[in-house]
Amino acid sequence: MLGFDERRYGSVLGGAVSLRPQIEKLAAEIVAAEPNTLFLVGSGGSYAAMWPYEYLLTTRSALPVRSVIAAELVAAGNRQLTERSVVLLSSLSGTTRETVAAAEYCRARGVRTIGMTGDPNSPLAQVVDHVLVNPADDETASESYDIQLTLLSAAILHSLGEFDTYPRFAEQMDGIEAVLRAVQEQADPVAASFAARHSTTEYHMLVGSGPLWGFTYNYSMCILEEMQWLRTTRVHGAEFFHGSLELVERDTSLILFIGEDETRPLMDRVRGFAERYSDSVTVFDSADYALAGIDAEFRGLLGPLVMDSVTIRLSKHLEQVRDHPLDLRRYYRVVDY
Missing domain, CATH: 3.40.50.10490 (Glucose-6-phosphate isomerase like protein; domain 1)
Structure with missing residues:
Protein backbone atom coordinates (compact mmCIF):
# COMPACT_ATOMS: atom_id res chain seq x y z
CA MET A 1 0.00 0.00 0.00
CA GLN A 172 -11.74 -8.74 20.45
CA MET A 173 -10.02 -5.35 20.57
CA ASP A 174 -6.74 -7.18 21.22
CA GLY A 175 -6.81 -8.16 17.54
CA ILE A 176 -7.74 -4.72 16.20
CA GLU A 177 -4.45 -4.23 14.33
CA ALA A 178 -5.20 -7.06 11.89
CA VAL A 179 -8.80 -5.88 11.54
CA LEU A 180 -7.81 -2.34 10.62
CA ARG A 181 -4.96 -3.45 8.37
CA ALA A 182 -7.56 -5.41 6.34
CA VAL A 183 -9.72 -2.27 6.17
CA GLN A 184 -6.79 -0.30 4.77
CA GLU A 185 -6.08 -2.96 2.17
CA GLN A 186 -9.70 -2.97 1.02
CA ALA A 187 -9.97 0.83 1.03
CA ASP A 188 -6.71 1.49 -0.82
CA PRO A 189 -7.99 1.10 -4.42
CA VAL A 190 -11.14 3.08 -3.55
CA ALA A 191 -8.97 5.87 -2.17
CA ALA A 192 -6.70 5.80 -5.22
CA SER A 193 -9.72 6.15 -7.49
CA PHE A 194 -11.10 9.05 -5.45
CA ALA A 195 -7.76 10.86 -5.49
CA ALA A 196 -7.39 10.47 -9.25
CA ARG A 197 -10.91 11.73 -9.81
CA HIS A 198 -10.51 14.69 -7.45
CA SER A 199 -6.89 15.68 -8.00
CA THR A 200 -7.97 19.21 -8.98
CA THR A 201 -11.19 19.49 -6.94
CA GLU A 202 -10.82 22.45 -4.59
CA TYR A 203 -14.00 22.15 -2.51
CA HIS A 204 -15.57 19.22 -0.67
CA MET A 205 -18.62 18.97 1.58
CA LEU A 206 -18.20 16.34 4.33
CA VAL A 207 -21.13 14.90 6.26
CA GLY A 208 -21.25 12.55 9.24
CA SER A 209 -23.35 11.92 12.35
CA GLY A 210 -23.32 10.34 15.80
CA PRO A 211 -19.90 8.91 16.68
CA LEU A 212 -18.64 9.91 13.22
CA TRP A 213 -19.48 13.60 13.55
CA GLY A 214 -16.29 14.41 15.46
CA PHE A 215 -14.34 12.34 12.95
CA THR A 216 -15.94 14.25 10.05
CA TYR A 217 -15.05 17.61 11.61
CA ASN A 218 -11.52 16.40 12.27
CA TYR A 219 -10.87 15.06 8.77
CA SER A 220 -12.32 18.19 7.18
CA MET A 221 -10.35 20.70 9.26
CA CYS A 222 -7.15 18.94 10.30
CA ILE A 223 -6.46 16.90 7.18
CA LEU A 224 -8.09 18.33 4.07
CA GLU A 225 -7.73 21.96 5.15
CA GLU A 226 -4.54 21.90 7.22
CA MET A 227 -2.61 19.19 5.39
CA GLN A 228 -3.93 19.65 1.83
CA TRP A 229 -5.05 23.31 1.80
CA LEU A 230 -8.44 22.34 0.39
CA ARG A 231 -11.62 24.28 1.06
CA THR A 232 -14.24 22.24 2.90
CA THR A 233 -17.55 22.44 4.68
CA ARG A 234 -18.37 19.93 7.45
CA VAL A 235 -21.99 19.33 8.25
CA HIS A 236 -23.72 17.11 10.79
CA GLY A 237 -26.03 14.62 9.11
CA ALA A 238 -29.00 15.84 11.17
CA GLU A 239 -28.31 19.45 10.17
CA PHE A 240 -27.62 18.92 6.46
CA PHE A 241 -31.26 19.65 5.69
CA HIS A 242 -31.05 23.05 7.39
CA GLY A 243 -29.16 25.15 4.88
CA SER A 244 -26.23 23.18 3.53
CA LEU A 245 -28.27 21.25 0.99
CA GLU A 246 -28.86 24.54 -0.86
CA LEU A 247 -25.16 24.55 -1.86
CA VAL A 248 -25.39 21.21 -3.65
CA GLU A 249 -25.00 21.31 -7.42
CA ARG A 250 -24.33 18.59 -9.97
CA ASP A 251 -20.55 18.89 -9.61
CA THR A 252 -20.44 19.40 -5.81
CA SER A 253 -18.15 16.84 -4.17
CA LEU A 254 -19.90 15.30 -1.17
CA ILE A 255 -18.06 12.87 1.09
CA LEU A 256 -20.38 10.92 3.39
CA PHE A 257 -19.12 8.96 6.40
CA ILE A 258 -21.69 6.37 7.48
CA GLY A 259 -21.44 4.14 10.54
CA GLU A 260 -23.48 1.29 11.99
CA ASP A 261 -24.83 3.14 15.00
CA GLU A 262 -28.30 4.42 15.82
CA THR A 263 -27.84 7.60 13.74
CA ARG A 264 -27.46 5.68 10.49
CA PRO A 265 -30.99 6.69 9.32
CA LEU A 266 -29.88 10.34 9.43
CA MET A 267 -27.13 9.57 6.95
CA ASP A 268 -29.41 7.42 4.79
CA ARG A 269 -31.53 10.53 4.35
CA VAL A 270 -28.49 12.61 3.39
CA ARG A 271 -27.31 9.94 0.98
CA GLY A 272 -30.69 9.74 -0.73
CA PHE A 273 -30.70 13.48 -1.34
CA ALA A 274 -27.03 13.74 -2.30
CA GLU A 275 -27.15 10.98 -4.88
CA ARG A 276 -30.27 12.51 -6.42
CA TYR A 277 -28.81 15.99 -6.92
CA SER A 278 -25.04 15.51 -7.25
CA ASP A 279 -23.01 13.39 -9.63
CA SER A 280 -19.99 13.52 -7.32
CA VAL A 281 -20.97 11.64 -4.16
CA THR A 282 -18.45 9.43 -2.35
CA VAL A 283 -19.75 7.17 0.41
CA PHE A 284 -17.51 5.57 3.01
CA ASP A 285 -19.64 3.08 4.94
CA SER A 286 -18.24 0.97 7.78
CA ALA A 287 -20.74 -1.75 6.85
CA ASP A 288 -18.72 -2.41 3.68
CA TYR A 289 -15.83 -3.84 5.72
CA ALA A 290 -15.76 -7.35 7.16
CA LEU A 291 -14.10 -6.54 10.53
CA ALA A 292 -13.27 -10.21 11.00
CA GLY A 293 -13.38 -11.27 14.66
CA ILE A 294 -15.61 -8.37 15.74
CA ASP A 295 -19.11 -9.35 16.81
CA ALA A 296 -22.01 -7.57 15.09
CA GLU A 297 -23.17 -5.97 18.36
CA PHE A 298 -19.84 -4.12 18.68
CA ARG A 299 -19.46 -2.83 15.12
CA GLY A 300 -21.20 0.47 15.86
CA LEU A 301 -18.54 1.29 18.46
CA LEU A 302 -15.75 1.04 15.90
CA GLY A 303 -16.96 3.58 13.33
CA PRO A 304 -14.19 6.13 14.06
CA LEU A 305 -11.48 3.45 13.91
CA VAL A 306 -12.77 2.09 10.62
CA MET A 307 -12.85 5.58 9.12
CA ASP A 308 -9.36 6.31 10.45
CA SER A 309 -8.15 3.38 8.38
CA VAL A 310 -10.15 4.33 5.29
CA THR A 311 -9.12 7.97 5.24
CA ILE A 312 -5.40 7.48 5.85
CA ARG A 313 -5.48 5.70 2.48
CA LEU A 314 -7.36 8.68 1.06
CA SER A 315 -4.84 11.11 2.52
CA LYS A 316 -1.83 9.23 1.17
CA HIS A 317 -3.25 9.12 -2.35
CA LEU A 318 -4.27 12.79 -2.28
CA GLU A 319 -0.76 13.64 -1.12
CA GLN A 320 0.66 11.86 -4.17
CA VAL A 321 -1.67 13.05 -6.93
CA ARG A 322 -1.70 16.65 -5.67
CA ASP A 323 2.07 16.67 -5.02
CA HIS A 324 1.32 18.22 -1.64
CA PRO A 325 3.13 16.57 1.33
CA LEU A 326 0.93 15.99 4.35
CA ASP A 327 3.51 17.66 6.59
CA LEU A 328 3.66 20.89 4.57
CA ARG A 329 2.39 23.96 6.47
CA ARG A 330 2.22 27.68 5.71
CA TYR A 331 1.38 28.88 9.20
CA TYR A 332 0.80 26.12 11.77
CA ARG A 333 3.84 25.98 14.03
CA VAL A 334 5.68 27.96 11.32
CA VAL A 335 4.74 31.50 12.29
CA ASP A 336 3.92 32.96 15.68
CA TYR A 337 0.23 32.84 16.59
Whole structure:
Protein backbone atom coordinates (compact mmCIF):
# COMPACT_ATOMS: atom_id res chain seq x y z
CA MET A 1 0.00 0.00 0.00
CA LEU A 2 1.15 3.52 -0.82
CA GLY A 3 3.15 5.03 2.05
CA PHE A 4 2.28 2.24 4.47
CA ASP A 5 4.94 1.64 7.13
CA GLU A 6 4.18 -1.81 8.50
CA ARG A 7 6.63 -1.62 11.38
CA ARG A 8 5.41 1.76 12.61
CA TYR A 9 1.78 0.79 12.20
CA GLY A 10 2.20 -2.36 14.25
CA SER A 11 4.13 -0.51 16.93
CA VAL A 12 1.54 2.25 17.38
CA LEU A 13 -1.56 0.06 17.33
CA GLY A 14 0.07 -2.60 19.46
CA GLY A 15 1.18 0.06 21.90
CA ALA A 16 -2.33 1.46 22.23
CA VAL A 17 -3.84 -1.98 22.84
CA SER A 18 -1.17 -2.81 25.42
CA LEU A 19 -2.39 0.10 27.55
CA ARG A 20 -5.64 -1.74 28.31
CA PRO A 21 -4.75 -2.79 31.90
CA GLN A 22 -3.79 0.79 32.75
CA ILE A 23 -6.90 2.12 31.01
CA GLU A 24 -9.18 -0.27 32.88
CA LYS A 25 -7.64 0.78 36.18
CA LEU A 26 -8.19 4.45 35.35
CA ALA A 27 -11.78 3.76 34.29
CA ALA A 28 -12.52 2.08 37.62
CA GLU A 29 -10.94 5.00 39.49
CA ILE A 30 -12.96 7.54 37.51
CA VAL A 31 -16.23 5.79 38.31
CA ALA A 32 -15.28 5.27 41.97
CA ALA A 33 -14.59 9.00 42.31
CA GLU A 34 -18.21 9.74 41.32
CA PRO A 35 -17.21 12.90 39.45
CA ASN A 36 -19.71 15.68 38.98
CA THR A 37 -18.44 15.88 35.37
CA LEU A 38 -15.90 14.13 33.19
CA PHE A 39 -14.28 16.76 30.98
CA LEU A 40 -12.65 15.77 27.68
CA VAL A 41 -10.20 18.52 26.77
CA GLY A 42 -8.02 19.11 23.73
CA SER A 43 -7.10 21.47 20.92
CA GLY A 44 -7.79 21.05 17.21
CA GLY A 45 -7.76 17.43 16.16
CA SER A 46 -7.16 16.27 19.72
CA TYR A 47 -10.34 18.08 20.75
CA ALA A 48 -12.46 16.75 17.87
CA ALA A 49 -11.16 13.25 18.59
CA MET A 50 -12.98 13.44 21.94
CA TRP A 51 -16.44 13.96 20.46
CA PRO A 52 -17.22 10.33 19.57
CA TYR A 53 -16.60 9.34 23.18
CA GLU A 54 -18.63 12.17 24.63
CA TYR A 55 -21.38 10.87 22.34
CA LEU A 56 -20.84 7.26 23.42
CA LEU A 57 -20.92 8.01 27.12
CA THR A 58 -23.78 10.50 27.10
CA THR A 59 -26.02 8.19 25.06
CA ARG A 60 -25.31 5.12 27.19
CA SER A 61 -24.86 6.39 30.74
CA ALA A 62 -25.97 9.10 33.15
CA LEU A 63 -22.37 10.15 33.81
CA PRO A 64 -22.10 13.87 32.94
CA VAL A 65 -19.51 14.23 30.15
CA ARG A 66 -18.46 17.38 28.30
CA SER A 67 -15.87 18.00 25.60
CA VAL A 68 -14.20 21.40 25.94
CA ILE A 69 -11.67 23.37 23.90
CA ALA A 70 -8.56 23.80 26.05
CA ALA A 71 -8.03 27.49 25.33
CA GLU A 72 -11.67 28.31 25.99
CA LEU A 73 -11.62 26.50 29.32
CA VAL A 74 -8.74 28.67 30.51
CA ALA A 75 -10.16 31.89 29.04
CA ALA A 76 -13.76 31.51 30.19
CA GLY A 77 -13.67 28.97 33.01
CA ASN A 78 -16.45 26.51 33.67
CA ARG A 79 -18.67 26.49 36.76
CA GLN A 80 -19.02 22.72 36.50
CA LEU A 81 -15.25 22.27 36.87
CA THR A 82 -14.64 21.57 40.57
CA GLU A 83 -12.47 19.38 42.78
CA ARG A 84 -15.05 16.65 42.13
CA SER A 85 -14.37 16.71 38.37
CA VAL A 86 -12.06 14.49 36.34
CA VAL A 87 -10.35 15.95 33.28
CA LEU A 88 -8.88 13.98 30.38
CA LEU A 89 -6.50 15.99 28.19
CA SER A 90 -4.77 14.92 24.97
CA SER A 91 -1.82 16.19 22.97
CA LEU A 92 0.30 13.84 20.87
CA SER A 93 3.42 15.95 21.25
CA GLY A 94 2.53 16.90 24.80
CA THR A 95 3.63 20.44 23.95
CA THR A 96 0.40 22.02 22.69
CA ARG A 97 0.55 25.15 24.79
CA GLU A 98 -3.21 25.61 25.14
CA THR A 99 -3.64 22.03 26.36
CA VAL A 100 -0.71 22.27 28.75
CA ALA A 101 -2.15 25.54 30.07
CA ALA A 102 -5.51 23.83 30.62
CA ALA A 103 -3.79 21.04 32.57
CA GLU A 104 -2.04 23.62 34.73
CA TYR A 105 -5.34 25.48 35.18
CA CYS A 106 -6.95 22.27 36.46
CA ARG A 107 -4.05 21.39 38.74
CA ALA A 108 -4.20 24.83 40.35
CA ARG A 109 -7.84 24.12 41.23
CA GLY A 110 -7.23 20.68 42.67
CA VAL A 111 -8.89 18.86 39.78
CA ARG A 112 -7.83 15.28 39.00
CA THR A 113 -6.25 15.05 35.52
CA ILE A 114 -5.35 12.32 33.05
CA GLY A 115 -3.12 13.01 30.05
CA MET A 116 -2.83 11.20 26.72
CA THR A 117 0.43 11.84 24.87
CA GLY A 118 3.15 10.27 22.79
CA ASP A 119 6.01 11.61 24.90
CA PRO A 120 6.45 10.62 28.56
CA ASN A 121 8.82 13.54 29.13
CA SER A 122 6.60 16.20 27.58
CA PRO A 123 5.22 19.20 29.49
CA LEU A 124 1.73 17.65 29.50
CA ALA A 125 2.99 14.38 30.92
CA GLN A 126 4.75 16.24 33.72
CA VAL A 127 1.74 18.26 34.86
CA VAL A 128 -1.08 15.65 34.95
CA ASP A 129 -1.85 13.18 37.74
CA HIS A 130 -1.99 10.13 35.47
CA VAL A 131 -0.59 9.69 31.97
CA LEU A 132 -1.24 7.31 29.09
CA VAL A 133 1.75 7.22 26.76
CA ASN A 134 1.84 5.79 23.26
CA PRO A 135 4.36 7.21 20.76
CA ALA A 136 2.79 7.89 17.36
CA ASP A 137 3.01 10.37 14.49
CA ASP A 138 0.53 12.38 12.44
CA GLU A 139 -0.34 9.35 10.30
CA THR A 140 -1.06 7.01 13.21
CA ALA A 141 -2.23 9.44 15.90
CA SER A 142 -5.92 8.93 15.10
CA GLU A 143 -5.71 5.16 15.54
CA SER A 144 -3.75 5.59 18.76
CA TYR A 145 -6.25 8.04 20.22
CA ASP A 146 -9.30 6.11 19.09
CA ILE A 147 -8.14 2.75 20.42
CA GLN A 148 -7.36 4.25 23.82
CA LEU A 149 -10.57 6.29 23.98
CA THR A 150 -12.72 3.40 22.79
CA LEU A 151 -11.28 1.17 25.49
CA LEU A 152 -11.56 3.87 28.16
CA SER A 153 -15.17 4.71 27.32
CA ALA A 154 -16.16 1.04 27.17
CA ALA A 155 -14.37 0.30 30.45
CA ILE A 156 -16.13 3.24 32.12
CA LEU A 157 -19.47 1.90 30.93
CA HIS A 158 -18.52 -1.53 32.26
CA SER A 159 -17.61 -0.07 35.65
CA LEU A 160 -20.95 1.72 35.69
CA GLY A 161 -22.74 -1.56 35.02
CA GLU A 162 -23.79 -0.36 31.55
CA PHE A 163 -21.71 -2.76 29.41
CA ASP A 164 -21.87 -6.35 30.65
CA THR A 165 -20.24 -7.75 27.51
CA TYR A 166 -17.16 -5.55 27.88
CA PRO A 167 -14.77 -8.46 28.60
CA ARG A 168 -15.67 -10.05 25.25
CA PHE A 169 -15.39 -6.70 23.49
CA ALA A 170 -11.99 -6.00 25.06
CA GLU A 171 -10.71 -9.41 24.05
CA GLN A 172 -11.74 -8.74 20.45
CA MET A 173 -10.02 -5.35 20.57
CA ASP A 174 -6.74 -7.18 21.22
CA GLY A 175 -6.81 -8.16 17.54
CA ILE A 176 -7.74 -4.72 16.20
CA GLU A 177 -4.45 -4.23 14.33
CA ALA A 178 -5.20 -7.06 11.89
CA VAL A 179 -8.80 -5.88 11.54
CA LEU A 180 -7.81 -2.34 10.62
CA ARG A 181 -4.96 -3.45 8.37
CA ALA A 182 -7.56 -5.41 6.34
CA VAL A 183 -9.72 -2.27 6.17
CA GLN A 184 -6.79 -0.30 4.77
CA GLU A 185 -6.08 -2.96 2.17
CA GLN A 186 -9.70 -2.97 1.02
CA ALA A 187 -9.97 0.83 1.03
CA ASP A 188 -6.71 1.49 -0.82
CA PRO A 189 -7.99 1.10 -4.42
CA VAL A 190 -11.14 3.08 -3.55
CA ALA A 191 -8.97 5.87 -2.17
CA ALA A 192 -6.70 5.80 -5.22
CA SER A 193 -9.72 6.15 -7.49
CA PHE A 194 -11.10 9.05 -5.45
CA ALA A 195 -7.76 10.86 -5.49
CA ALA A 196 -7.39 10.47 -9.25
CA ARG A 197 -10.91 11.73 -9.81
CA HIS A 198 -10.51 14.69 -7.45
CA SER A 199 -6.89 15.68 -8.00
CA THR A 200 -7.97 19.21 -8.98
CA THR A 201 -11.19 19.49 -6.94
CA GLU A 202 -10.82 22.45 -4.59
CA TYR A 203 -14.00 22.15 -2.51
CA HIS A 204 -15.57 19.22 -0.67
CA MET A 205 -18.62 18.97 1.58
CA LEU A 206 -18.20 16.34 4.33
CA VAL A 207 -21.13 14.90 6.26
CA GLY A 208 -21.25 12.55 9.24
CA SER A 209 -23.35 11.92 12.35
CA GLY A 210 -23.32 10.34 15.80
CA PRO A 211 -19.90 8.91 16.68
CA LEU A 212 -18.64 9.91 13.22
CA TRP A 213 -19.48 13.60 13.55
CA GLY A 214 -16.29 14.41 15.46
CA PHE A 215 -14.34 12.34 12.95
CA THR A 216 -15.94 14.25 10.05
CA TYR A 217 -15.05 17.61 11.61
CA ASN A 218 -11.52 16.40 12.27
CA TYR A 219 -10.87 15.06 8.77
CA SER A 220 -12.32 18.19 7.18
CA MET A 221 -10.35 20.70 9.26
CA CYS A 222 -7.15 18.94 10.30
CA ILE A 223 -6.46 16.90 7.18
CA LEU A 224 -8.09 18.33 4.07
CA GLU A 225 -7.73 21.96 5.15
CA GLU A 226 -4.54 21.90 7.22
CA MET A 227 -2.61 19.19 5.39
CA GLN A 228 -3.93 19.65 1.83
CA TRP A 229 -5.05 23.31 1.80
CA LEU A 230 -8.44 22.34 0.39
CA ARG A 231 -11.62 24.28 1.06
CA THR A 232 -14.24 22.24 2.90
CA THR A 233 -17.55 22.44 4.68
CA ARG A 234 -18.37 19.93 7.45
CA VAL A 235 -21.99 19.33 8.25
CA HIS A 236 -23.72 17.11 10.79
CA GLY A 237 -26.03 14.62 9.11
CA ALA A 238 -29.00 15.84 11.17
CA GLU A 239 -28.31 19.45 10.17
CA PHE A 240 -27.62 18.92 6.46
CA PHE A 241 -31.26 19.65 5.69
CA HIS A 242 -31.05 23.05 7.39
CA GLY A 243 -29.16 25.15 4.88
CA SER A 244 -26.23 23.18 3.53
CA LEU A 245 -28.27 21.25 0.99
CA GLU A 246 -28.86 24.54 -0.86
CA LEU A 247 -25.16 24.55 -1.86
CA VAL A 248 -25.39 21.21 -3.65
CA GLU A 249 -25.00 21.31 -7.42
CA ARG A 250 -24.33 18.59 -9.97
CA ASP A 251 -20.55 18.89 -9.61
CA THR A 252 -20.44 19.40 -5.81
CA SER A 253 -18.15 16.84 -4.17
CA LEU A 254 -19.90 15.30 -1.17
CA ILE A 255 -18.06 12.87 1.09
CA LEU A 256 -20.38 10.92 3.39
CA PHE A 257 -19.12 8.96 6.40
CA ILE A 258 -21.69 6.37 7.48
CA GLY A 259 -21.44 4.14 10.54
CA GLU A 260 -23.48 1.29 11.99
CA ASP A 261 -24.83 3.14 15.00
CA GLU A 262 -28.30 4.42 15.82
CA THR A 263 -27.84 7.60 13.74
CA ARG A 264 -27.46 5.68 10.49
CA PRO A 265 -30.99 6.69 9.32
CA LEU A 266 -29.88 10.34 9.43
CA MET A 267 -27.13 9.57 6.95
CA ASP A 268 -29.41 7.42 4.79
CA ARG A 269 -31.53 10.53 4.35
CA VAL A 270 -28.49 12.61 3.39
CA ARG A 271 -27.31 9.94 0.98
CA GLY A 272 -30.69 9.74 -0.73
CA PHE A 273 -30.70 13.48 -1.34
CA ALA A 274 -27.03 13.74 -2.30
CA GLU A 275 -27.15 10.98 -4.88
CA ARG A 276 -30.27 12.51 -6.42
CA TYR A 277 -28.81 15.99 -6.92
CA SER A 278 -25.04 15.51 -7.25
CA ASP A 279 -23.01 13.39 -9.63
CA SER A 280 -19.99 13.52 -7.32
CA VAL A 281 -20.97 11.64 -4.16
CA THR A 282 -18.45 9.43 -2.35
CA VAL A 283 -19.75 7.17 0.41
CA PHE A 284 -17.51 5.57 3.01
CA ASP A 285 -19.64 3.08 4.94
CA SER A 286 -18.24 0.97 7.78
CA ALA A 287 -20.74 -1.75 6.85
CA ASP A 288 -18.72 -2.41 3.68
CA TYR A 289 -15.83 -3.84 5.72
CA ALA A 290 -15.76 -7.35 7.16
CA LEU A 291 -14.10 -6.54 10.53
CA ALA A 292 -13.27 -10.21 11.00
CA GLY A 293 -13.38 -11.27 14.66
CA ILE A 294 -15.61 -8.37 15.74
CA ASP A 295 -19.11 -9.35 16.81
CA ALA A 296 -22.01 -7.57 15.09
CA GLU A 297 -23.17 -5.97 18.36
CA PHE A 298 -19.84 -4.12 18.68
CA ARG A 299 -19.46 -2.83 15.12
CA GLY A 300 -21.20 0.47 15.86
CA LEU A 301 -18.54 1.29 18.46
CA LEU A 302 -15.75 1.04 15.90
CA GLY A 303 -16.96 3.58 13.33
CA PRO A 304 -14.19 6.13 14.06
CA LEU A 305 -11.48 3.45 13.91
CA VAL A 306 -12.77 2.09 10.62
CA MET A 307 -12.85 5.58 9.12
CA ASP A 308 -9.36 6.31 10.45
CA SER A 309 -8.15 3.38 8.38
CA VAL A 310 -10.15 4.33 5.29
CA THR A 311 -9.12 7.97 5.24
CA ILE A 312 -5.40 7.48 5.85
CA ARG A 313 -5.48 5.70 2.48
CA LEU A 314 -7.36 8.68 1.06
CA SER A 315 -4.84 11.11 2.52
CA LYS A 316 -1.83 9.23 1.17
CA HIS A 317 -3.25 9.12 -2.35
CA LEU A 318 -4.27 12.79 -2.28
CA GLU A 319 -0.76 13.64 -1.12
CA GLN A 320 0.66 11.86 -4.17
CA VAL A 321 -1.67 13.05 -6.93
CA ARG A 322 -1.70 16.65 -5.67
CA ASP A 323 2.07 16.67 -5.02
CA HIS A 324 1.32 18.22 -1.64
CA PRO A 325 3.13 16.57 1.33
CA LEU A 326 0.93 15.99 4.35
CA ASP A 327 3.51 17.66 6.59
CA LEU A 328 3.66 20.89 4.57
CA ARG A 329 2.39 23.96 6.47
CA ARG A 330 2.22 27.68 5.71
CA TYR A 331 1.38 28.88 9.20
CA TYR A 332 0.80 26.12 11.77
CA ARG A 333 3.84 25.98 14.03
CA VAL A 334 5.68 27.96 11.32
CA VAL A 335 4.74 31.50 12.29
CA ASP A 336 3.92 32.96 15.68
CA TYR A 337 0.23 32.84 16.59
